[in-house]
C-alpha cells in the first residue's frame with residue numbers, strides 16, 4: 001500500500017465513435033488500414049526485455065484477401081517457452097511487490113493510449129487480422145478493451161477495500177496476494193479485447209503471465225504489446241509466445257510454478273487443458289486456478305406476442321454481425337407458427353439488403369470474411385449437408401466462395417427437426433437455424449430450448465406478454481449465463497453485463513467483473529493481537 005488510500009478514477013464506458021462518412025476517425029482508420037496493408041510487419045516473441053526472432057516464421061494474411069501477405073511472426077521452440085516461464089519467475093518478486101497504484105496507473109495509461117493515439121492502429125489491425133468491419137473493430141478492440149482496463153482497475157480497488165471486522169484489541173486485515181507462480185493466458189482469435197484482457201487482468205492483480213495469442217490474431221496482438229510497452233509495463237510481466245499450441249501448453253503445464261490458466265476458446269480445447277492440469281496435479285506447488293470461457297449455441301425464442309420486426313432485427317444482428325463469430329451469436333431460433341412467416345420475410349429482406357461479403361475497407365460492407373480456411377470449409381460442409389437433408393431447407397444465402405477471401409453468405413436454415421445437427425452444434429459462422437413451433441406448445445418449447453444443447457452461454461426471449469417473459473426467465477434459468485429480454489443475445493458491455501456462461505460454456509467467472517479478478521489472487525488473512533495473552537488458563541477453569 002502506498003502512503004494514502006487512493007481513489008481510482010471512476011470507470012466510464014468508452015463512447016463508440018460513428019465512423020460515418022466525413023468524420024475524422026473514418027479517415028484516420030482508413031489511412032492506418034492502408035499503411036498496415038501495404039506494409040510488412042515482422043513480429044517477434046516478447047520474452048523479458050528480448051524480442052526474439054527465431055527465423056521459423058509463418059505469414060499473416062487478411063481473411064478477406066488471403067493471398068495478400070501483411071507480415072510474418074516467429075514461432076517459439078520449447079526452449080523459448082521455458083525462457084518465458086523463467087522470465088516470469090524472475091520478474092515476479094518486483095512486480096508482485098510494486099504498490100497497487102503503480103500497477104493501476106500502467107493499465108489506466110494503456111486504456112488512454114488505446115482511446116487516443118493507438119485507436120486507429122488497433123482498429124485497423126483488427127480489421128485486417130480478423131476481418132472486422134470498422135464498427136465491429138471499434139466496439140471490440142477500442143471500446144471493450146478500454147473498458148476492461150478501466151473497470152478492472154476500479155474492481156481491483158473494490159476488492160482491496162473488502163476487509164473483515166476486528167473485535168476489540170485486535171486488527172484483522174486481508175491482503176490480496178497474487179498467485180504464487182505464474183498465470184498462463186490462452187486467447188481466441190475473435191476478440192482483440194479478450195486477447196488483451198486475459199493476460200492484463202491477471203497482471204493487474206500482481207501476477208506474471210505467459211501469453212499465447214491465437215495464430216489468427218497475432219497481427220492485432222502486436223498492437224496490444226506495443227500499447228503495454230508504451231504504458232510502461234515492465235519487461236517480463238507478460239511474456240508473449242506463439243507456435244504449436246500443444247508443445248507450448250505441454251511445456252507450460254509441466255512447470256511446478258504453473259498457478260493458473262486464463263483461457264477463452266472452444267470447449268474441446270478447454271476440456272483437454274483441464275485433463276492435462278489434472279494429470280499434472282502432483283507436480284504443482286499450488287492448486288492451479290482454472291478459468292475458461294468457451295463455446296456457445298445461443299438461442300432466440302420468440303413468443304407469439306413478440307413484435308415481428310423486433311424479432312427479425314434481433315436475428316439479423318445477433319446471428320450475422322462479425323459473421324456469427326461471436327461466442328454469443330444467435331445460432332438457433334425458435335419461432336411461433338403464427339408470426340414465423342412475417343418474421344422470416346423480414347429477415348430475408350434485411351439479408352438481401354446486405355452487400356455481398358467483402359473487405360472491411362469498403363465500409364458499405366456489413367458482412368466480411370470468416371477467419372480461416374478451416375472455418376470456411378467446415379461451414380461449407382454444413383451448408384451442403386443442409387441442401388441435401390430432407391428435414392432442412394436453406395431459405396436465405398447458402399453460397400460461399402474462397403477464391404479471394406473466406407466468404408460465406410449469411411445463411412438461414414429452416415428445419416423441421418428441433419434436434420437437427422445445426423440446432424445443436426456450434427458452427428461459429430454466419431449460419432442460423434430456425435425451428436417453427438406450434439403456438440400452443442410455448443411451454444414445451446422452452447423445455448426444448450433448455451435441453452437441446454450442451455452449452456449455456458447466451459440466450460434471448462422476445463415477447464410483450466409479461467407472464468410469458470416470467471415463464472421463460474424461470475424455465476431457462478440454467479440455459480444461459482447471459483439472458484436477454486427483448487434484445488439480441490450479443491453485445492455485452494463491460495461494467496454493465498458481466499459475461500460468461502455455464503455448462504459446457506465455461507466456468508462462468510464473468511470477464512469484466514470483480515468475480516474474475518478474485519480468481520487471480522490468493523487472500524492472506526493477517527490477525528494482529530495488540531495485548532498478547534500470557535496465561536493459558538481460561539476463567540472457567542476457576
Ligand code: NAD
Nearest residue numbers: 187188189213214245246249265266269293294295296327
Ligand atoms: P480455439 O479453441 O480454436 O483456440 C483458442 C486458443 O486455444 C488459441 O490460442 C489456440 O491456439 C489455442 N489452442 C488450440 N488448440 C490447443 C491445444 N490443443 N492446447 C492448447 N491451446 C490450444 O478457439 P478460437 O477458434 O480461437 O475461438 C472460437 C471459440 O472461442 C468458440 O468456441 C467461441 O465460442 C469461444 N469463445 C468463447 C468466449 C466466451 O466468453 N465464452 C469468447 C470468445 C470466444
